[in-house]
Amino acid sequence: MTTKPKIPAIELKDLQFWYRAGAWQLSLPAVTLEHGQHLFIQGASGSGKTTLLNLLAGITAPSAGELWVQGHAMHQLSAAKRDKLRASQIGVVFQQLNLIPYLSVLDNVLLRATFAGQAAITLQPRAIDLLRALGLTDDLQRQRASALSVGQQQRVAIARALLTQPALLIADEPTSALDANNRDAFMQVLLTEADKCATTVIFVSHDQQLKRYFHFELSMADLAKGVVAC
Structure with a gap:
């Protein structure tokens, strides 16, 4: 298991974001998340x-306040430097999965190595193992991403995000297209792989049944409370 660094994985102070003066804004007084912790974020649409x-x-970029990720002051970094940090240390799975439809499943996962500046060939065995663990057979791995169901594509996106053993994994509704059995198997693989690498997980879902898998939660309806134990 990877040794956990001493600095927090996430630390923010008086973080604010607004689209324009007088418009909707997001405000968080204080949040700290240690390495290897798993955070469940819940909230209504538009929260x-x-x-x-x-x-x-x-x-x-935040409009005001401080945001530290892996010890890096995100509120002070240029867009290019934030992009570089994301490529090297952060795995991201958003609802728009951003798979390349004409590439094979395996090649889509290995793209993560290229973006992170690592040799894809050296990470191919790990990519195959991750896909198998997520229920994607060798035959499926050779198919184009466009041939897969949405649920299968979600699993490909998670395998891609985990490939380089990122320090931080951010996932937005990654189980929305899975049935109950596949959802629970998916969560077990995701968090087991994260624990192996001491990866901090930040996970958003409307499915309250998934909260049992997490150490901590953050409610968008009561941000003043910050992170609380589940």
């Missing part, structure tokens, strides 16, 4: 869940 994930992933 700012995806905006928060975009901030944590470095896709969007």
Whole structure:
């Protein structure tokens, strides 16, 4: 198992984001998440869940306050430097899965190695093992991504995000197309692989049954509470 660094995985102070003056805004007084912890984020549509994930992933810059990810001051980094950090240390699975439809399942997963500046060939055995663990057979791995169901594509996206053993994994509704049995098997594989690498997991879902898999939760309806134990 990977040794956990001493600095927090996520730390934010008086974080704010707004689209324009007087418009909707997101405000979090304080949140700290240690390495290897798993956080479940819940909230209604339009409550700012995806905006928060975009901030944590470095896709969007905060309007005010401090946001530290892996010891990096995201609120001070340029967009290019945030992109570099995301490629090297953060695995992201959003509802738009961003698979390349004409590439094979395996090649889609190995793209993560290229973006992270690693040799794809050296990570191919891990990619195959991850896909098998997620229920994607060798035959499916050779198919184009466009030939898979939405549920299968979600599993491909998770395998891609986990390939380089990222320090942080951010997932937005990754089980929405899975039935109960596949959903639970998926969660077990996801969190087992994360634990092997001391990967911090931030997971958004409307499915309250999934909360039992997590150490902590954050309610978008009561952000002043911050992170609380499940």
